[in-house]
Amino acid sequence: MNDSRPLLRTLSTLLLLVAISCMWVACNEGEKDIPPPGAFISMPDEGFELEVEDSLLLVPKITYDIDATYLWLLNGEEVSTEKELLHISKALGKTNYQFIVGTPYGADTLNIFISTIVLIDFKEIELDKDSYQLANGNSEETGAIRSKGIIFPGYGTSEETWTGFGLSNLYSQSITEVPSPFSAFAPPLTKKNFLIYLQPNLPQNAAFTFENEAMHKISSMRVTNSTLAYLVMLYGTDEIPRFGDPARENPLDWFLLTLEGFDVAGSKTGEVEFFLADFRFENRKRNYLIKEWTAIDLTPLGMVNEVRMTLTSSIENENGQILTPPFICIDNIKIIE
Numbered sequence: 001m002n003d004s005r006p007l008l009r010t011l012s013t014l015l016l017l018v019a020i021s022c023m024w025v026a027c028n029e030g031e032k033d034i035p036p037p038g039a040f041i042s043m044p045d046e047g048f049e050l051e052v053e054d055s056l057l058l059v060p061k062i063t064y065d066i067d068a069t070y071l072w073l074l075n076g077e078e079v080s081t082e083k084e085l086l087h088i089s090k091a092l093g094k095t096n097y098q099f100i101v102g103t104p105y106g107a108d109t110l111n112i113f114i115s116t117i118v119l120i121d122f123k124e125i126e127l128d129k130d131s132y133q134l135a136n137g138n139s140e141e142t143g144a145i146r147s148k149g150i151i152f153p154g155y156g157t158s159e160e161t162w163t164g165f166g167l168s169n170l171y172s173q174s175i176t177e178v179p180s181p182f183s184a185f186a187p188p189l190t191k192k193n194f195l196i197y198l199q200p201n202l203p204q205n206a207a208f209t210f211e212n213e214a215m216h217k218i219s220s221m222r223v224t225n226s227t228l229a230y231l232v233m234l235y236g237t238d239e240i241p242r243f244g245d246p247a248r249e250n251p252l253d254w255f256l257l258t259l260e261g262f263d264v265a266g267s268k269t270g271e272v273e274f275f276l277a278d279f280r281f282e283n284r285k286r287n288y289l290i291k292e293w294t295a296i297d298l299t300p301l302g303m304v305n306e307v308r309m310t311l312t313s314s315i316e317n318e319n320g321q322i323l324t325p326p327f328i329c330i331d332n333i334k335i336i337e
Contacts, residue, residue: 046115071099071100095116132168150210151210184196225328254280256312262306
């Protein structure tokens with residue numbers, strides 16, 4: 001009988017070599033299958049916006065961070081090698097961080113943009129619920145609402161003679177109640193302080209200015225119609241026709257806000273127009289009245305010390321005076337430089 005043991009030993013050796021070879025190939029193929037890292041962060045399309053002295057902890061999410069190293073760059077200079085970074089906004093302007101994650105299998109770079117702004121939203125001013133405060137003056141001086149370095153003047157010595165700016169937190173979209181002239185036509189869920197503005201008889205007084213002759217750039221502000229103006233445009237009164245009334249000779253109505261910027265020397269820097277109502281479309285379904293907070297881009301004004309506002313309308317009396325109630329509501333003024 002032949003001894004088969006040498007053959008079995010040979011086969012066992014071959015099987016062991018095959019097993020080791022497969023393990024080596026599998027390990028190497030596994031290494032090749034590991035992808036490079038990916039870095040992500042939940043960020044608004046325009047980047048983050050923070051007010052001066054606000055802070056934000058930046059925590060990128062990373063995939064496949066095996067044996068990873070991290071690097072944060074600010075304006076091309078290294079600021080950290082940690083995975084997370086705490087940003088504190090110190091001055092107006094834009095900040096661009098680069099976050100780099102690297103592993104033996106590759107690297108990824110993430111750009112993170114932060115704008116430091118001053119937001120004028122009047123939260124710091126105490127106002128009773130469902131009330132308003134007008135910037136009345138006296139016989140010797142005008143009144144004013146002041147917020148974060150901006151002066152919003154008011155004129156007149158009483159509520160009956162007041163024009164200019166005031167502060168309110170009244171909201172109403174009711175079409176059955178008598179509207180308050182100090183109410184905003186906006187969704188009630190947004191209840192908080194805002195500016196109410198009534199155009200003075202002298203348009204040159206219709207302006208807000210930065211204190212101490214400062215010059216700043218405003219990116220945007222939000223506006224909506226007052227409840228009074230909205231309902232008058234929608235339904236009209238015995239003396240004021242409603243917007244777009246086909247019985248009128250010219251129903252192509254409009255209500256326009258014009259904003260003009262001026263520098264500290266009084267030179268004009270730019271102009272922006274925004275229609276609070278527009279009924280001039282051939283397709284009447286496109287006619288509209290602004291009925292919610294809407295942002296206006298004010299960057300075309302450039303660096304300004306003063307912003308003058310003028311309300312005009314297609315509905316005027318025979319003397320050219322505006323009949324549409326010249327009220328407007330203002331909120332969220334963003335200063336970026």
